[in-house]
Amino acid sequence: MSAPSKVILEDAFNMKKTVENYIQRRPRALVHIPVRLIIERLKQLGKVDQRSGCLLDVGCGSGESTRLLAKNFHHTIGVDPSAPMISYAIAFDNEISDIEFKVANAEKLPIEDSSVDVITAMFVVHYADLEKFIPECKRVLKPNGVALFYRHQISKILSAENDALPVIDGPVKMMIRQLLEKAREMSHPSFHTYELHQTQFDSINWEKKSREINELEFAPDSQWNLGSWSRFYQNLPFYQKAVKNDVNPVTELVQAVKNTWSMQDRDSDDIKIRVVYTTVMILLE
Template sequence: MTHRLYEGKAHAATYWKYRISPSDHLMQQVLDFLQKQGGEFELAVDVGCGSGQGTLLLAKHFASVVGTDVSPAQLELALQHAHKPNITYSRQCVAEELPFTDSSVDLVTAMSAFHWFDRPRFLQEVHRVLKPRGCLALLNYTLNMELSSSDGCSDALNHICREFYAALRPFRSPLLGQSSIEMYREAFELIPYPEKEWHGCVLNTQLMPLSSYMGLVESFSCYQALLKQDPQRAHKLSQDICQRLMSVMKVSSAETEVMVDVKYFYLLACKPEEA
């Protein structure tokens, strides 16, 4: 069964404010794969949609998009930002029991969510709901994001970032193992479809305020676990890291923008015509 996280209203609000979405270029790779396989663009389902950032991207390309999640708080927030008529977020459900008929969905996506699912059951459910020539896209990014600055202080910034990640590593969920990328590799090998692709490292660079970078890291499950266990320690760690980064950048405001390099990995798979 899906491991339930990110369900509180406060965390949902943080998720919407700071979580990033795949780039247009990365989403185009997904769409190109679907088109190459002869798939249609009628119905896309975004599983574990959270507050809906990825779902909004899909809405540009499909006649209908449905976001599903186990969290009412996340879905409530997603609905507040669903300004396109072809988006529906009315499907509160676990990932392994999707409310769609057999062979009815053109594209199933899970963006930074698959690692929380009961993965074998989810893949079976995806096989059930996908149309022949329908596709699955599983996307995620790694925690080890890097900062870059035009004034030559990138090495110093990333030394501090690595200390931040190291401090959070003990609070990483045991469900994720040593590296979530290995989970996705394993899933890629288990999917029996002949048409599938693995992409191990796609760099997505985004300009954002330093405060948004801090908020992004704070939205991760490892920081949230520390926050739940010891709020004072969590806040002190975050404040110290932010102050050190500002000191290296020689700025006084956390609203100063910085380039953040995010490392994505993803897999694509197409259900055969005769499956």
Template sequence: MSDAFDDHFSGHAADYARFRPTYPDALFDAITAPCRALDLVWDCGTGNGQAAIALARRAKRVIATDASAEQIKHALPHARVEYHVAPAANVSIADNTVDLVTVAQALHWFDLDRFYPEARRVLRPGGVIAVWTYSLFHVPEGDAEASAINPVLRRYYEDVVGPYWPPERRHIETGYQSLPFPFDEIEAPEVELRMDWTLAETVGYLRTWSASQRYRAEREADPIAEIEEDLRRAWGEADRVRTLRWPAPLRIGRT
């Protein structure tokens, strides 16, 4: 079977690294707590290495892999992180050597019939696997302009670029509950991502969406143009910093 994959992000890997929300310490506290050791972590589908860097602050060594060479090229360096271009189902890690496998916002892209056996192969007995995702963000209700901004964001997500989302997006909508997870599941806490962004940073993030990129490629136009005026009006001053939130469903299991 081929290890080819649909690469939705290499064409804008630099922007992807610049305009992505970061993960809170609470998330990494939750996924490392069940681990019996943290000698070696495998961060699969690492993208720009954001999760790998956070894990390196807790683990002795992190191997971070991604099938996209362009993503690895733009990954963040760290002394305890080794980056490799490799598909999720075929990684050069010895059997029974990994304490924790992590997949951040990437599980829906994997061939799970091949990835899960690979994860089991590299994990030590009793090793932990943690996967998480995040979907549409919002301005919390405490913000006076939330009722104006959130409908514009949802219209962009559902109507403007909605037809351009790949079918795997449905698994993000269910918080990965629609995907098999053949491990002894551990109860996971509710986690939320938070960022304080200006309008420009928010728009930069919207442009990194795979659906935004497909819209641009197919229609040779910027999808932001369809909401730009309404979003600017709702946001107010462009340099106004607003708090944005993403629910981040988390699943943790043990071999």
């Protein structure tokens, strides 16, 4: 498997302004809900240990999810290839003392052999070179350690005003398909998959592995509206690069929602919505 495009990995999250916008506009629900799902799954496996457990969070970004995960472990390490992201993680007023952040790639982890109980990685599998990342996971995990890889992808938009209005799923799938085709042009062929990481899962050499898929509504602290959701999505660093000179799939989706619900004359910020995501967990035991 060839290495991911530097256009995406280096440019997208190494621009300070881009990092600031991403952190400020990201709804907390898109952090807190995935963390809750991950912790619930780890508890089922008996892998949460506040007394002596060591967690490694790969692709930790600004550290928000890492700090939430860290409350369930004795020691936590967060790594990310983006120096600006790690700077934000370190600078954050952190109430957890036993946590550290490092600039590092998934393919070369600055971690001692057999020193980690749990590895988490959110939105990393489609970026990483799995031929290098998976052996690194095996190297740093203790015997009986586990790795849990997570991602989610929007699947449906529903009206929060009128349950009788049609569910928007076809236009959502079209938007995702357009973005993933652009991703393939910008990076190696395995970057993202329509089949929710089936390709990556099949390629992972691990004795006991599973892939779990569910649908879940992500409800932010304040009600989603069509305008706030579209601005968040269009602010994603990858999205900005993918549509730089092309048709804007989110704009097309917003128009499709308005047309379907006969709301063409309404401002997007006045249209309240509910958003359903498909979640994917790859568990390596």
